[in-house]
Amino acid sequence: MERSKIPVLDLTPEVEELWEDFQAAIARVLRSGQFILGPEVEAFEREVAEYLGVKHAIGVNSGTDALVLSLRALEIGPGDEVITTPFTFFATAEAIHLVGATPVYVDIDPESFNLDPKRIEEAITPRTRAILPVHLYGRPADMDAILAVARAYGLKVIEDTAQAFGAVVGGKKAGTLGDVGAFSFFPSKNLGAYGDGGLVVTDDDEVAERVRMLRAHGSRKKYFNEMIGYNSRLDALQAAILRVKLPHIDRWNAARRLVARRYNALLEGVPGIVIPDVQEGYVFHQYTIRVLGGKRDAVRRFLADRGIATMVYYPVPLHRLPVYSTPPGEFPEAERAASEVLSLPIWPKLPPAVLHEVAHAVREAVGSEE
Numbered sequence: 451m452e453r454s455k456i457p458v459l460d461l462t463p464e465v466e467e468l469w470e471d472f473q474a475a476i477a478r479v480l481r482s483g484q485f486i487l488g489p490e491v492e493a494f495e496r497e498v499a500e501y502l503g504v505k506h507a508i509g510v511n512s513g514t515d516a517l518v519l520s521l522r523a524l525e526i527g528p529g530d531e532v533i534t535t536p537f538t539f540f541a542t543a544e545a546i547h548l549v550g551a552t553p554v555y556v557d558i559d560p561e562s563f564n565l566d567p568k569r570i571e572e573a574i575t576p577r578t579r580a581i582l583p584v585h586l587y588g589r590p591a592d593m594d595a596i597l598a599v600a601r602a603y604g605l606k607v608i609e610d611t612a613q614a615f616g617a618v619v620g621g622k623k624a625g626t627l628g629d630v631g632a633f634s635f636f637p638s639k640n641l642g643a644y645g646d647g648g649l650v651v652t653d654d655d656e657v658a659e660r661v662r663m664l665r666a667h668g669s670r671k672k673y674f675n676e677m678i679g680y681n682s683r684l685d686a687l688q689a690a691i692l693r694v695k696l697p698h699i700d701r702w703n704a705a706r707r708l709v710a711r712r713y714n715a716l717l718e719g720v721p722g723i724v725i726p727d728v729q730e731g732y733v734f735h736q737y738t739i740r741v742l743g744g745k746r747d748a749v750r751r752f753l754a755d756r757g758i759a760t761m762v763y764y765p766v767p768l769h770r771l772p773v774y775s776t777p778p779g780e781f782p783e784a785e786r787a788a789s790e791v792l793s794l795p796i797w798p799k800l801p802p803a804v805l806h807e808v809a810h811a812v813r814e815a816v817g818s819e820e
């Protein structure tokens with residue numbers, strides 16, 4: 451395999467674009483002498499809460515911790531079951547295990563790759579406490595249907611919004627429709643820090659208070675610990691960087707949608723390829739096609755030989771990971787997706803010429819172009 455000349459993601463254009471703002475923000479934090487939480491994090495929490503349209507936003511260490519603290523704040527733990535998707539990053543389920551609860555998988559809707567709300571009801575048991583949908587690839591899950599089931603059975607809803615910062619569902623921001631929303635600021639996410647970071651959002655005052663305590667060793671007041679918590683705080687440098695980036699996120703997400711529309715225009719009707727739906731509220735953390743007929747890996751190799759990097763999110767559905775070693779067949783849609791998905795290069799400033807090169811290489815790989 452030749453070294454890629456077209457990466458799946460290029461984070462440098464936004465660094466260049468906002469270089470002076472980053473320098474000023476970093477200098478401000480260094481001179482403030484306040485490096486963990488403090489005024490910079492508080493300012494970011496206010497700004498991001500306003501952007502998302504939510505009462506409380508609490509900065510934490512990572513998206514994984516955002517999920518763990520959300521579950522703990524909702525008092526979900528040993529003996530409880532949480533319904534989630536088997537087609538996601540492992541952290542979604544890992545967080546459920548880390549609080550001592552059990553993930554119960556429900557297969558995905560093959561069109562959206564998200565948790566299929568029609569299959570939730572049959573997975574509910576007396577132990578079920580919550581539903582944890584993931585807005586995969588930046589496409590919101592079917593929240594109306596999920597919230598309807600949750601309401602009917604008195605379940606909590608925690609949204610894994612790691613891949614969907616700024617996505618919109620029914621006029622509201624993804625992450626603000628359920629009881630709690632968990633976000634990641636891992637550098638490759640749509641709103642990425644330059645290190646680890648995460649966020650919990652909620653309109654519930656008590657849940658917010660518990661998350662604030664949990665991130666600081668279970669204490670409201672320093673050295674007066676009331677519960678067993680974590681050291682999971684957003685640091686001031688990352689908050690300062692996120693404050694520089696936040697005002698640009700809608701423009702960047704719109705640019706990602708434009709990339710998706712352009713790919714679709716070039717790949718529409720190509721035999722053996724399924725292209726994603728594009729809607730105004732989607733934020734295309736990934737642009738993911740299906741390659742049918744067992745040809746995904748061959749197409750991937752063909753592109754790699756042309757110096758085009760691609761990714762497979764995710765090659766193994768969670769229930770098939772070595773950590774569980776469940777036999778195949780239980781969640782057929784998730785398994786089929788894992789064998790067919792291919793994510794093409796996408797970032798807001800992806801040059802149209804590069805996009806054309808990628809799309810034409812895909813057409814060539816499946817034999818629709820000589």
Ligand SMILES: *Cc1c(COP(=O)(O)O)cnc(C)c1O
Nearest residue numbers: 512513514539541542612634636
């Ligand atoms: C990235 C991601 C996470 C974890 O976020 P980290 O900040 O890396 O801990 C959780 N869930 C999903 C769906 C993700 O994509």
